[in-house]
Amino acid sequence: MPKPIVLHLGDDIRWNHELYAKFQDAFEIRRSYSMNREEFKRALKERTFGDFFAIYRPFWNTGGEMGNWDEELISLLPASCRVYASAGAGFDWVDTAALAKRGVTYCNAAAACTESVADAAIWLIISTFRLFSWSHVAARSVDAEQFVDANRNLAMVSHNPNGHTLGIIGFGQIGRRTAEKAYLAMNMKIHYHDIVRMPSELESVSKATYHKEMDSLLAVSDCVMVATPFSGETLLNKGLLAKMKDGARLINIARGKLLDEGALVEALESGKLAAAGLDVHFDEPRVSPKLASMRNVEMMAHNAGASVDSHIGFERLGMENILSFERTGKAVTPVNAHLVAKANGSKL
Known part of the structure; x- marks a missing residue:
């Protein structure tokens, strides 16, 4: 045959x-x-x-x-x-x-890039707590004033992720692997929201707490990470961003269209959110100029899984x-x- x-x-x-x-x-x-x-x-x-x-x-x-x-x-x-x-x-x-x-x-082929994306997610989480992007840009500017500004002032708005609550939207392989790294390496408290609850053996590695409703996840999370597939609709709009904790951080390693970037800009400018880490963008390869100008926003060019x-x-x-x-x-x-x-x- x-x-x-x-x-x-x-x-x-x-x-x-x-x-x-x-x-x-x-x-x-x-x-x-x-x-x-x-x-x-x-x-x-x-x-x-x-x-x-x-x-x-x-x-x-x-x-x-x-x-x-x-x-x-x-x-x-x-x-x-x-x-x-x-x-x-x-x-x-x-x-x-x-x-x-x-x-x-x-x-x-998500299974093949799980480790790479999870590593990038951890880097974005750390950077949004520590605002490394500010320090990075200041040093690379080769400008003494920018260097001194970051050197003197960054500490007053920088925090360790240790002990904070990481809320993950989408607890698939990438979400779970990020949770494991965040829990084991940084002692973060793991909470998650998904369409269905994961089996207990998948929760146990990171001692993850399940939230049936996204609202309750947003309310307790110091840092929210989007790790769910794009289904054709914006997931985090202005209304849901308003339900996040004051001073929380937002990470997106999924798809740019899951997030209302205009609403994110407003939340960052108002101080509602302290920082954001974005691997993906709403209108790739075009990046929001407003978000790019903010020193409390860490950005990548959709490279989280690129290894x-x-x-x-x-x-x-x-x-x-x-x-x-x-x-x-x-x-x-x-x-x-x-x-x-x-x-x-x-x-x-």
Whole structure:
């Protein structure tokens, strides 16, 4: 029998060559490389790639030139397509519900970048308590006045995270790993909010306290971290920011559109919030000039998960998802398996 076809989007793999050799033994690999949207649509319509079983995107920086995976693209997939495995943790660029209706399981690679994102989250937490960004900019300015200003005045508005309460919105792998690091390394008190409560064994490592309602989490947290997927709507708006403790800090390592940046600016300018740490931004790659000008705001260019270790894991996990699905009918890290089951009229 002919081998199932896998459509490989983007660049060649770089690290997991032995696994890719096994992947090639199991599947016929066809490549799209870096087609733009119109080229890719035409290729799908003309069945250029054949009746492929799976889509594999090993890198975040390539293979996405066709733009968002919306109904327009998804409707052009062959009926044979059953699984889509991609690099990256976020999946706001792909309509996972539309994929599910066509029986396609979408798999992300959050597990591969968990450690890197959690490390970055800890750095942002520490920096928002200690206002390291102020000190960093002052030193790099090579300006004696700025240096003296930070040297003399930073201590009066700087605090240790130790003993403070970290409230995490979204207690998935990244949220839990950040909680473990914050609890074990900095003795922070861990509270979290999620759609469902996690099993006790997942809470026990960081002695995490569950909040069914977000309001109660915001009310007790000295620092709030957003670590939940973007579902299409702003999560923290002006009303919810107002429910945070006075002088609290806010960290966002999830998606920029989860946070109302205008409301954040107001909260920081009024003193309602003491500081913010942002890896992600509402209108990437454009950053809010107002937030960028504030010395109590730490910023990154969406690099929290960016490490060689993460990319090696992205590459490997995508192949493992497709291999597992072909052998067992189940993926390793499915995002929308429940929606596929619902579309098929079955239960997981």
